[in-house]
Amino acid sequence: MIARKPIVFVSLLSLGLLVCCADAHAASSRSRVGKVALHNTGNPEAQQPFLDGLAALHSFWYEEAADLFREAQKADPGFALAYWGEAMTHYHPIWRSTDTSSGRRALERLDKHAGERLERYGTEVEQALVEAARALFEGDGEKSFTAVLAAAHERHPDSTEIAVFYALALQGQAASWGRRSEEDRHLIAQSGALLEQLLERHPRHPGVLHYLIHAYDDPEHAALALRAADAYTTVAPDASHALHMPSHIYVQVGDWQGVVASNRRAWAASEAWVERRGLSDSKKDFHALSWLHYGLLQQGDFEGADRVRETLRANGGGHHGSYDSWTARRLVESEDWNLELAGSSSRDEVRFARAYAAARRGDLRQARAGIGELAGSGRTEILRLELEGLVAAAEGKSERAVARLARAAELEEDTRIPSGPPDLVKPALELYGEVLIELGRCEEAAEAFERSLARMPGRRLSISGSERIAGCKRSN
Helix, strand or coil: CCCCCCEEEECCHHHCCCCCHHHHHHHHCCCCCCCCEEEECCCHHHHHHHHHHHHHHHCCCHHHHHHHHHHHHHHCCCCHHHHHHHHHCCEECCCCEECHHHHHHHHHHHHHHHHHHHHHHCCHHHHHHHHHHHHHHCCCCHHHHHHHHHHHHHHCCCCHHHHHHHHHHHHHHHCCCECCCHHHHHHHHHHHHHHHHHHHHCCCCHHHHHHHHHHCCCCCCHHHHHHHHHHHHHHCCCCHHHHHCHHHHHHHCCCHHHHHHHHHHHHHHHHHHHHHHCCCHHHCCHHHHHHHHHHHHHCCCHHHHHHHHHHHHHCCCECCECHHHHHHHHHHHHCCCCCCCCCCCCCHHHHHHHHHHHHHHCCHHHHHHHHHHCCCCCHHHHHHHHHHHHHHHHCCCHHHHHHHHHHHHHHHHCECCCCCCCCCCCCHHHHHHHHHHHCCCHHHHHHHHHHHHHHCCCCHHHHHHHHCHHHHHHHC
């Protein structure tokens, strides 16, 4: 048997090119997911769904990618990378969620239909990608996956896909919601440097753009990813997550207009996909909607934010937050102390917001009751300390108030910088600065707001608090 020579196939969907007759109709019905290229030994009929699946995978559009990879399998049952791609849709490193058993099942089907063909005729890059997936789903997991890709990258430095998956694997090992260690920062820097090199050669590759945004998703480095963020807004116009991702960088530089625009587009794309596929409303991108809500609050557009909350209610909500949780954030950001919050919610942020508003209205009895409802560690402890400090300040116990709020701020700074709407419905450093101003401790307040804005650039209430420092100094 004569070995098939690999050729390069390129997905043309992102270019909007149409070919005649039936092919044009097929292309127009597909999602626009971006452009990738890869040497492979699949047959021509499998190329478009495979490459579109790969592009969708790079934008974390996992359901769409899995469907496309299965379409490629039907077109070419012996095409190993079609099964590899389906397996990779179960690898979610940034979200710290990998479905090992499902990935293993996809590889078992690869062995059944394409094992011998891959071994005899697959390219070295195809074999390396499959070997890495085996390490991930059948071997020792992420560390082995990263090690296999590192070795493959050394052997095939010109392989874009090996390099891109290697960069993602590095980030997966460093992903953490706590403060990053020195080793974590090294892994992220290594990933970012690799992606920057790739960006020069592939300025519109969805994976390069996406993972570079994740690498630089903090105020210190965000400016380095502005080029990638701006490009990613147009690369995959049907992928809601791709449309949302630029807002990670826009949040870190305080560009609220960019945040709002990105997430409006992302939500609209998810609505269109759900309608096109006849899916449940639960499949819509509530993550993007929550960021849209936050961006509008930072613009001071409370009516717009209220309309977004009603959109959440009309679509049955989502796991990224309840209507009451979003109302709690709206209350705190707008300082509307009389905004009604459901009394039955058990969510910490809702309990906090209800007690916080009571303290600001002078209802210290209700505020103390709210403190009693918050018991725990981590974020809950910070919220409790914030309330204790606020109540102490209202009672005239200024030293106790400062001690409690300073401790809350210290605990907040020991967590990872938020990559979007902060987990704390009221950031502790911001509240610390506000209470310090009320106590006439102007210099300390200025420092607190500076620290708050270093973590969350452009936050409306931290900026307004900082602007009050001059008046504080004049009156004290």
